[in-house]
Amino acid sequence: MSIDYLLSILKPMLEGAQATILLFLIAIIVSIPLGFLLTLASTSSIKWLAWLTNGYIYVMRGTPLLLQLLFFVFGLPLIPVIGEYLVLDRFVAASLGFILNYAAYFAEIFRGGLLAIDKGQFEAAQVLGLNRFQTTTRVVMPQMFRIALPAVANESVTLVKDTALLYAVAVPELLHFAQTAVNRDFTIVPFVLAGVIYLFITLLLTMFFKVLERRMRFS
Incomplete structure (x- = not known):
């Protein structure tokens, strides 16, 4: 396989990777604080708020992310009366689906962290x-x-790996350009290259969190 061919398919795939990275950044930046707010609401002493929040978390975690993406991208415009006002750009609709889905997962993660804190910490805070x-x-x-x-x-x-689901709702991203190259050139090289790009992104992310864990451990 020539270097020229690799370069020719790498350029559009890197363009697709930009959509992958952008979606990841949007989802992670918004869903983490939203997940924390959901944790506070789900553990609230206000019963109706806790009930609604826990119901939302159950629905979002209990249904496939792909189904949710299809609903936000193709289903919202079909809602009677208000559907015409809910026509969103596909990338925006998919981003909304990712944010709402991952916020539910982060809410459960934070709830676990909250429950792991010794109750004596709360009592000590009151004493102070x-x-x-x-x-x-x-x-x-x-x-x-x-x-x-x-x-x-x-x-x-x-989340990085789940961004590949954009392919299912016709949003051009890394996997879309890899599949296009495979169909055109009858070779699996674009799939291998896509895998390398995903691995590189996850490697950077893993290294970032390891550094963050180390700093928080000794802070």
Whole structure:
């Protein structure tokens, strides 16, 4: 296989990788804080809020991400009366689906981290005169994120791989250009190259989280 051929298919695949990386960044930046808010709501003393939040988390975690993407991209415009106002760009609709799905998963991860904190920490905060906001930001959140970080790292790597589902809703991304090259040239080289690109992205992400874990461990 010539270098010229590899370069010719690498350029469009790297363009597709830009969509992959952009979706990942949008989803991770929005879904992590949203997941934390869902955790607070699901553990709230307000029963109806906790019930609705837990129901949402159950639905999003209990149905396939692909089904959710198909709903947001192709299903929203079909809703009676309001469907015409819900026609979104496919990338935007897919991003919304990823955000809402992964926020539910992060909510459960953070809930696990929250439950792992010793109740004595809350009592100690009260003794020190900290209010609820101070307790949450100074005591709960740092410990919760430290505990949840390994699971967040694993979920983030999964998110990178799940971006390939954009292919199913006709959004051009890395896998789309790889499949196009395979169909055109009758060779598996584009698939191998796509795999290398995915591995490179996940490698960088894994290294980032390892550094972050190390810093939080000794902070």
